[in-house]
Amino acid sequence: MIIKVLGSGCSSCKKLEENTRKAVEDLGIEATIEKVTDFKKIMAYGVMKTPALVVEEKVKIMGRVPSADEIKKYL
C-alpha cells in the first residue's frame, strides 16, 4: 500500500505523519509512507488545505489531522 502525507512541514503535517505511522503499525499492514512537501505536487491532487492523506493515489483526508484510529478506517 502506498500512502502519501501531503504537507509542507507545519506542525499539523508532522502530526498527521505520526498518526499515520501509528495506524499502519497498529494494523500491521505493509505500507510505505511518503512525505510530499513540494506544493506543486500537492496541488496536483487538487488539495488546497494541508495536511492531506493520500492512499493508493486517492485523496482520503484533507485539511485536518485525524487520530490514528480514524486513519485506520481509510487504510
Next chain:
Amino acid sequence: MLNIISQIFVWINNAILKMTWLSNLIQAFVENVFGLSIKERLGGSVHFFIYDTIKIFILLSVLIFLISYIQSYFPPERTKKILGNIKGIKGNILGALLGTITPFCSCSSIPIFIGFNSAGLPLGITFSFLISSPLVDLASLLILMSFFGAKIAIAYVVVGLILAVIGGTIIDKLRLEKYVEGYVKEIENVDVEIALLTKQERISYSKEQVKDVFHKVWLYVLIGVGIGAAIHNWIPQSIIETVVGNNNPFAVLLATAVGIPMYADIFGTLPIAEALFGKGVGIGTVLSFMMAVTALSLPSIIMLSKVVKPKLLAIFVAIVSIGIIIIGYLFNAFSFMFV
C-alpha cells in the same frame, strides 16, 4: 413584542457574550480573597487581567469549536467549485462572503491562490476572498459583539465585506493578471472529490481546531490582556488621548501603521482594543487597529510574495491599508450612531 425580543437579546449578549456574571464573580474574588478594591489601580488591573483572560479563553474555546463545525462544510476546495463559473462583481461579493466562512490560515494562502487561479477565477475574485478571509469571520463577529455590542460588530462585518469586494474589483479593473508569477499560471486545475464528513469527524476536527488555536494564541492573549490592563489602569488618560485619542487627527493613521506589521490573532488584540476604547479612543481608531492586525500580516504577505510579483503585492497592501484607514475615519465620524 419587539421590546421583549430586544430584552432577550440584551440578556443573551450580557450573559453569554459579555459574561457580566463572570465579571461580578471575579470582582468578588479580587475584593475578598486578595483584599483589593476594584476601584483602585492594583485591584482594577488584577480584576481586568483575570476576568478578561478567562472570558477570552472561554469565548475562544466555544466559538472556535462551533465555527470550525460550520466551516467543515466549506473547505476551500468547495469554495473553488462554487466560484468557478461566476464572473463580475457577483463573483467578488460571493468570494468575499465565502471568505468569511472558509477556514483560513496563512499557510493555505498560497495553495488557495494557485488553486483559484488555475480554476480560472478572475484575479479580483481571488483577492476578494483573500481580503475577507482573515479580516472577517464568524469568530470575530461574535467576539466583537461580546466586547463592543451588536451594532458595531455587524457594521464591522459589513464594511469588511465592502472593502473586500471593492478591493477585488479594483484589482480586476486594473488588469493586473500579468503580475502573477509565471509558474502559477502553468499549474493545471484539479478538482478533488470532496469527502462528506461524518458528524463524528466534524466534532473531532472542531476539537482539534480548538486545541490548535489555543496552542497558537494563548501567549498572545496573555500579552494582549497585560497591555490592556496597563492601558486600563496604569497609563494616564491624557497620554492615550494625546497619542490616539480623538484630538489627534492622525490617530487612525497611527493605529493602522502600528497594526499592519503586527502578527497577532484577533483574540490577542481584543483586550488592547477594549481597553483603548474604554479610555475614550475613537471606535474607528480601535477598529482600524484590529483590522490592520488581522487583514495584513507579515507571514501572509511573505506567502503572497511567492505567488505574485512585487507590484501586485504592493497594490494589494496599499488598497487594503487605504481601505482600513478610510473605514477608521468613517467610523469615528459616525460613531454617534454606535456608541
